[in-house]
Amino acid sequence: MEHQNSVKEPWKRLLWIEQDYPDNYTDPDFIELITKLRYKGKNAKPSSSSSVKEIRDNLFNFYCKALNTFFIYISFTFIHQYKVDPIPLTVGMTIIALCLTSAASDNRRILNLKSSLVITFAMLTLSPVLKSLSKTTASDSIWTFAFWLTVAYLNSMSTSIDSPPLNVSTNLLLAIVTVLASRLDSTTHVFCFLLGCIQMNIILPNFVRLSNKYMSIFTHICVYGFVTTKLDWTYTLLLGAWAIFYIFLLPQWFVYWQTYYRGYESTLSRVWEAQKPILE
Amino acid sequence: MTHYVFWPQHLKLHDKKGNLEAVAITLRGTDHVVIDIVPCELLKGTLLELPYSSIATKVSTEWHFKVDVYQVIEFRAPNLRILQFFSLDPISLTLPEKEIGANEKSSVNDNVCKLWDHPRYQMHDKKLRQTLSLLNLYHTHETAFREKYPKLSSHRGTLGSRLWGSMKRLYRVSRLKTLVSYLGLYLTAIICQLALYTYKALNWQYLKFVNLSVMAQQIDLRCQQICYFPVQYLRINMNMTLRKALPRFRTYSEASANLRKDLPSNYYPDYIRFYNTVWLFLNDMSFGLIFAAFLFEWCDSFSKILHRIITFCLYDLMKSVTISLANNPLGIKLNEELARFLSDLFLWIIEFSNTMLLEPMANPETLSLLLRTVGNLGCVLGGTFALSVFVDYFSILTVHVYIFYHISSKIYHWQISIMKSLFYLFTGKKRNVLRDRIDINFFQLDELLLGTIFFIILVFLTPTVLAFYYSFTVFRLVTICVQIAVESVIALLNHFPLFALLLRVKDPRRIPGGISIQAIEGPTVRFELKNRPLSITNMFKPYLALIDQMRHTYFSPKTIKQILAGRPFVMHRIKLYKVLYSSLPTTPVEIKTLYSQLSQLLTSA
Numbered sequence: 001m002e003h004q005n006s007v008k009e010p011w012k013r014l015l016w017i018e019q020d021y022p023d024n025y026t027d028p029d030f031i032e033l034i035t036k037l038r039y040k041g042k043n044a045k046p047s048s049s050s051s052v053k054e055i056r057d058n059l060f061n062f063y064c065k066a067l068n069t070f071f072i073y074i075s076f077t078f079i080h081q082y083k084v085d086p087i088p089l090t091v092g093m094t095i096i097a098l099c100l101t102s103a104a105s106d107n108r109r110i111l112n113l114k115s116s117l118v119i120t121f122a123m124l125t126l127s128p129v130l131k132s133l134s135k136t137t138a139s140d141s142i143w144t145f146a147f148w149l150t151v152a153y154l155n156s157m158s159t160s161i162d163s164p165p166l167n168v169s170t171n172l173l174l175a176i177v178t179v180l181a182s183r184l185d186s187t188t189h190v191f192c193f194l195l196g197c198i199q200m201n202i203i204l205p206n207f208v209r210l211s212n213k214y215m216s217i218f219t220h221i222c223v224y225g226f227v228t229t230k231l232d233w234t235y236t237l238l239l240g241a242w243a244i245f246y247i248f249l250l251p252q253w254f255v256y257w258q259t260y261y262r263g264y265e266s267t268l269s270r271v272w273e274a275q276k277p278i279l280e
Numbered sequence: 281m282t283h284y285v286f287w288p289q290h291l292k293l294h295d296k297k298g299n300l301e302a303v304a305i306t307l308r309g310t311d312h313v314v315i316d317i318v319p320c321e322l323l324k325g326t327l328l329e330l331p332y333s334s335i336a337t338k339v340s341t342e343w344h345f346k347v348d349v350y351q352v353i354e355f356r357a358p359n360l361r362i363l364q365f366f367s368l369d370p371i372s373l374t375l376p377e378k379e380i381g382a383n384e385k386s387s388v389n390d391n392v393c394k395l396w397d398h399p400r401y402q403m404h405d406k407k408l409r410q411t412l413s414l415l416n417l418y419h420t421h422e423t424a425f426r427e428k429y430p431k432l433s434s435h436r437g438t439l440g441s442r443l444w445g446s447m448k449r450l451y452r453v454s455r456l457k458t459l460v461s462y463l464g465l466y467l468t469a470i471i472c473q474l475a476l477y478t479y480k481a482l483n484w485q486y487l488k489f490v491n492l493s494v495m496a497q498q499i500d501l502r503c504q505q506i507c508y509f510p511v512q513y514l515r516i517n518m519n520m521t522l523r524k525a526l527p528r529f530r531t532y533s534e535a536s537a538n539l540r541k542d543l544p545s546n547y548y549p550d551y552i553r554f555y556n557t558v559w560l561f562l563n564d565m566s567f568g569l570i571f572a573a574f575l576f577e578w579c580d581s582f583s584k585i586l587h588r589i590i591t592f593c594l595y596d597l598m599k600s601v602t603i604s605l606a607n608n609p610l611g612i613k614l615n616e617e618l619a620r621f622l623s624d625l626f627l628w629i630i631e632f633s634n635t636m637l638l639e640p641m642a643n644p645e646t647l648s649l650l651l652r653t654v655g656n657l658g659c660v661l662g663g664t665f666a667l668s669v670f671v672d673y674f675s676i677l678t679v680h681v682y683i684f685y686h687i688s689s690k691i692y693h694w695q696i697s698i699m700k701s702l703f704y705l706f707t708g709k710k711r712n713v714l715r716d717r718i719d720i721n722f723f724q725l726d727e728l729l730l731g732t733i734f735f736i737i738l739v740f741l742t743p744t745v746l747a748f749y750y751s752f753t754v755f756r757l758v759t760i761c762v763q764i765a766v767e768s769v770i771a772l773l774n775h776f777p778l779f780a781l782l783l784r785v786k787d788p789r790r791i792p793g794g795i796s797i798q799a800i801e802g803p804t805v806r807f808e809l810k811n812r813p814l815s816i817t818n819m820f821k822p823y824l825a826l827i828d829q830m831r832h833t834y835f836s837p838k839t840i841k842q843i844l845a846g847r848p849f850v851m852h853r854i855k856l857y858k859v860l861y862s863s864l865p866t867t868p869v870e871i872k873t874l875y876s877q878l879s880q881l882l883t884s885a
Binding site: 116123126129133134135136137166167170175179182202 | 722
């Protein structure tokens with residue numbers, strides 16, 4: 001190539017823009033990566049200790065979020081099964097949420113006054129409709145529906161700490177809450193349950209990191225205490241064993257698998273994945 | 281090159297004794313067609329001018345042709361007066377602009393079209409075409425030949441025909457003819473103008489009665505036919521006069537030019553269409569009479585049975601279905617509040633329609649009165665009118681079914697479309713109107729919350745709406761099927777190609793659908809040119825198109841798709857049956873545009 005322009009545009013991996021490079025141009029980064037991987041072979045493993053920690057952090061965050069959804073079922077059980085009055089709890093939650101919202105900076109605030117009013121009044125208006133919505137449907141179908149919605153919700157959650165929740169996962173959570181609320185007896189209960197669950201699972205995680213020390217200890221005490229008292233200690237044991245396996249063993253195993261079994265082609269394709277052109 | 285000699289069968293090859301000479305006519309671009317067989321002695325003194333030439337001589341028993349390589353093709357000379365003729369293409373029973381598939385946009389590449397225009401891909405039957413038109417005018421040319429060389433022929437008209445001719449001539453000169461002509465002309469003009477006004481009233485642009493009632497459609501059809509009669513008459517008769525004027529040609533080039541202009545297949549379908557319409561008119565009347573006699577005979581028992589059927593199907597059945605829909609039909613638990621609301625709404629409409637429509641209109645006395653009226657109408661105007669009154673009556677009686685269907689389909693359609701957009705919101709997507717695609721969008725929490733709650737509510741209400749919608753759609757489909765059945769009978773009575781079919785039975789040579797050349801058994805190789813009658817499939821082409829369209833509208837995956845989406849699937853009646861109006865112009869021709877021509881044709885001559 002002639003050096004007419006000393007500063008050449010860097011090559012971009014985009015087919016639809018015309019670039020001053022030949023068609024068979026190969027990016028030096030690619031060659032560098034491939035030679036590194038090829039000559040290191042099996043020694044090309046990532047530094048294990050740091051990556052295990054990173055993965056574990058992500059998984060723990062996910063675990064805390066999942067535990068947090070238990071609160072939906074806990075509060076539902078109390079209201080539906082044990083006929084506990086939900087009003088004091090909701091008032092308390094609302095006060096906490098208000099306090100947190102007023103202290104938070106503007107860009108973290110996901111609710112302004114208008115939208116919170118809209119939400120509250122919409123729920124007030126629609127709670128009688130929701131109450132009678134599934135009256136003729138059998139309870140078993142509702143439990144099954146809620147269970148599958150929960151599974152879908154857990155699948156749709158992002159594991160990373162910083163990313164905001166996806167719209168789909170928020171919606172699925174709302175769907176679980178709405179479906180469960182339709183089984184409650186009175187309009188007040190429906191409204192309180194909806195409001196409490198939304199504050200607990202949607203508004204709260206925006207201000208408090210769920211995986212921080214105090215919050216997670218609180219969640220653990222609540223969930224494990226609930227499971228032990230209302231179900232049985234065997235369930236607590238099962239849940240605990242699962243959690244330990246999930247947080248301590250799984251990351252280790254994953255890194256091991258990635259190092260010894262995945263091979264460098266997949267590492268390469270993760271960075272330079274093949275692009276499929278869309279032809280009409 | 282082989283010379284083809286067309287030999288009419290009435291001039292027998294082997295019949296006459298003595299030395300004969302065959303005179304043939306050969307125009308520009310045609311084969312030889314034998315005009316007459318003349319004794320050699322007569323021909324000796326005369327010099328034949330160019331279109332005519334002697335093609336063969338018969339010495340003792342053998343014919344000696346003056347061309348080297350030849351092939352004789354025999355044919356029966358078509359009698360144009362009774363509209364026999366040869367045609368290479370099947371004649372069209374529909375108007376050219378109404379030809380099915382004529383206006384369809386072809387998906388053929390432009391280059392291919394250009395290739396088609398190349399002479400290499402053009403038809404190579406030009407000579408045959410020209411020869412066939414010559415054959416069609418055989419008798420005209422025969423007369424022309426005899427006029428030119430009177431002493432060559434020995435032909436004389438029979439006494440009867442001459443007497444008939446002189447009587448006709450006498451009638452033409454008399455006053456009676458003028459009187460009758462003027463009377464006919466004024467009467468036609470008045471009737472056509474009335475028909476035109478009726479047509480315009482029925483097709484009023486703000487309220488098309490034609491779309492609403494079958495009766496109006498029937499009247500509209502008759503008006504259109506009446507308006508088209510003068511045009512057809514004019515076309516048929518103009519061509520008649522044109523044909524009569526033909527033998528006057530004197531020169532060779534004039535005859536050749538005429539060959540191209542006057543093809544019977546141009547005006548002949550008009551004749552078939554005209555008489556088909558007239559026949560169907562009469563046919564309809566006779567059906568009406570039979571129908572009326574039947575109705576008068578069975579009026580009382582009929583009205584009782586009808587009353588029972590109508591009350592059961594349109595009141596009791598509808599009511600029981602609506603009530604059962606509110607109470608967990610088939611064990612499916614619907615939303616109680618909505619189901620009760622909808623069922624109460626529909627029950628109220630049923631009761632209302634029962635008191636306002638069914639009770640006054642379907643009690644035995646009214647029904648028997650209706651049957652008598654229909655019978656009288658059938659006597660006067662024809663069977664189709666009687667049937668169309670029935671269809672209209674039926675659609676008035678089933679108006680509540682239509683309302684139910686309409687209400688439930690509207691609710692269902694709204695619900696489906698709202699659920700679709702809310703589902704996009706549920707998955708965090710949104711329809712991009714500018715690019716017509718689904719994009720990912722980040723919604724605010726209040727939007728998400730409201731959307732999700734509405735979505736869940738709609739999901740739980742869907743089975744209820746679905747149950748109502750599908751039950752009433754089934755009712756609606758049943759009523760449509762009944763209507764379609766009767767309307768098909770009407771369409772059959774209105775547009776059946778009766779005349780063409782009868783013509784095919786009576787004289788296949790009068791309804792040509794092409795030609796065939798067959799070998800004749802015998803000592804020498806001889807061929808015969810034969811007429812192939814128009815195929816039955818070709819005659820019923822509009823019907824096949826209608827059946828296809830009906831299937832497409834009512835019994836196809838598209839219909840199921842429309843029903844699933846809650847969109848209306850019924851086509852406008854006039855649009856559906858338009859296929860059958862293939863022998864009528866799109867808009868009726870106004871009489872004043874024809875008046876001068878018509879008066880000229882009727883009063884002169």
